[in-house]
Amino acid sequence: MSDKLLVIGEVRENDIRNVSFEAIAAAKQIDADAEIVGVLLSGSDLTDAGEELITYGADRVVTVTHDNLKSYTSEGYGQAILEIIDELSPKGIVMGHTSIGKDLTPKIASRLSAGLISDVVDIEKDGADTVYIRPIYSGKAFEKKIFEDDFTFVTIRPNNIPALAKDESRSGEVTGKDIDIKDLRTIVKDVVRKSADGIDLSEANVIVAGGRGVKSADGFKPLYELAEVLGGAVGASRGACDADYCDYALQIGQTGKVVTPDLYIAVGISGAIQHLAGMSNSKVIVAINKDAESNIFNIADYGIVGDLFEVIPLLIEEIKKVKA
């Protein structure tokens, strides 16, 4: 029997998050021969989602549907996952470093007395060792880590380890498992949605971020339009959030979200160190700022010194042209 690696998937509003597919690819990098068992939990039926996980490389999927799993709580999810671990005795677990992943995995690691390497952006082989690379000091440095014992447990940062190509011809078993989730001490009474609809920032391939230079909530409109033609999402500096131009849900930086899109366009953002902490590892950075001396130009691949209200409409037109 081959070793098993569990991949804990996440479903949000009926869609599997992309980072869950990336987690399958990461599991394959950890051990190409392992049986990859996807795990999905929810309050409603998960058969379709389970089948989708298989097309992205999972060998089989275990699903648990229970009323107490409708909203994520570490208690409810923890009970289900621990029972599955007990039954399958996997040699490792991979999950996305998302809000849920960050909350859940340390508790499970603690229960298993296991190590946990969080927020991994790359995986390397060094002889028999699997080496995990993760950013430290807000992305100003990276560390290489290994496990001291046999159990592997990692969370991966979205958008860094590419998912495998979808393969519709793959097949595998999706099994529902009955688990009695006991009463929860912690309950979610309500969720107030603040994040904009559409693409999640941490998973977006393209981000157009606005700063205090955008000057008003209205000023963000062209940024939304630019994001739309690029198929991306809108983010912001804390300066823009503090000034009420947009919600804190959009904040990128040390105290906001950490993002690594393929393309990051910083508009009217000065490039404070705390902002850079959230985006400096983006693959290509473009800065648009009227002040040639601003720090954002020091980390940008390309810069345009100019008035954003003049540049953005031109940029939208030009991109439409090349995309047409």
Added chain:
Amino acid sequence: MNIYVLLKKTFDTEEKITVQDGRIEDDGAEFIINPYDEYAVEEAIVQRDKHGGEVTVVTIGDEDSEKQLRTALAMGADKAVLINTEEDLEDGDQFTTAKILEAFFEDREVDLILAGNVAIDEASGQVGPRLAELLGISCVTTITSLSVDGDAVAIEKDVEGDVEIIETSLPVLVTCQQGLNDPRYPSLPGIMKAKKKPLEELEIDDLDLDEDDVEAKTKTIDIFLPPEKEAGKVLEGEIEDQVKELVSLLKNDKKVL
């Protein structure tokens, strides 16, 4: 209420990072209280002032950690505990830290433990939830609002920008997110008083722990700096031409369009 704060000292955010022999060079670096732990200290003081009780700030660190503990005392915490591992332990990870804290809390009455959401240096965000699990108490991470009424606890939790309204009960461990409060600066009288407040120093022997009990599960084998970014290209010419050039570079050179 018996309120505890978990505090870590970290590099000042503005510090330049240099690496030597696979380690972060920290000689002469300025250390600060991890910014998220400042929210925790502030919230602890606010809750104590509302409900009575005592705030104890705990850190695992070395001799130098006294500085950050005194700052927390100057903000208004009542007591501080330094668990000094310098002499006894060489390596450690988040498992180690949580195990030491578990031993510390073993025979203490706890109502509320506040930690940071994440330490900005190693940034795993593991220590809070790991400890809660070891102590068998509830845990809510990334909170932006906390109110306690008897045993009942109402919390607002930040979830990637959305807000979850959560109900739980004491004892609970929470981790603090930006937006929870505005940490106060220590006042001058606060700083004077802090000098006389109790600061207890413990070693792992005092917690009945052996090295083996806390042996790390993971190991850092190297630390490196990201490749120096080549100086970016600031475009020139008429704005229209700059925009055209930019789009062409993004499409043809970088292939991100």
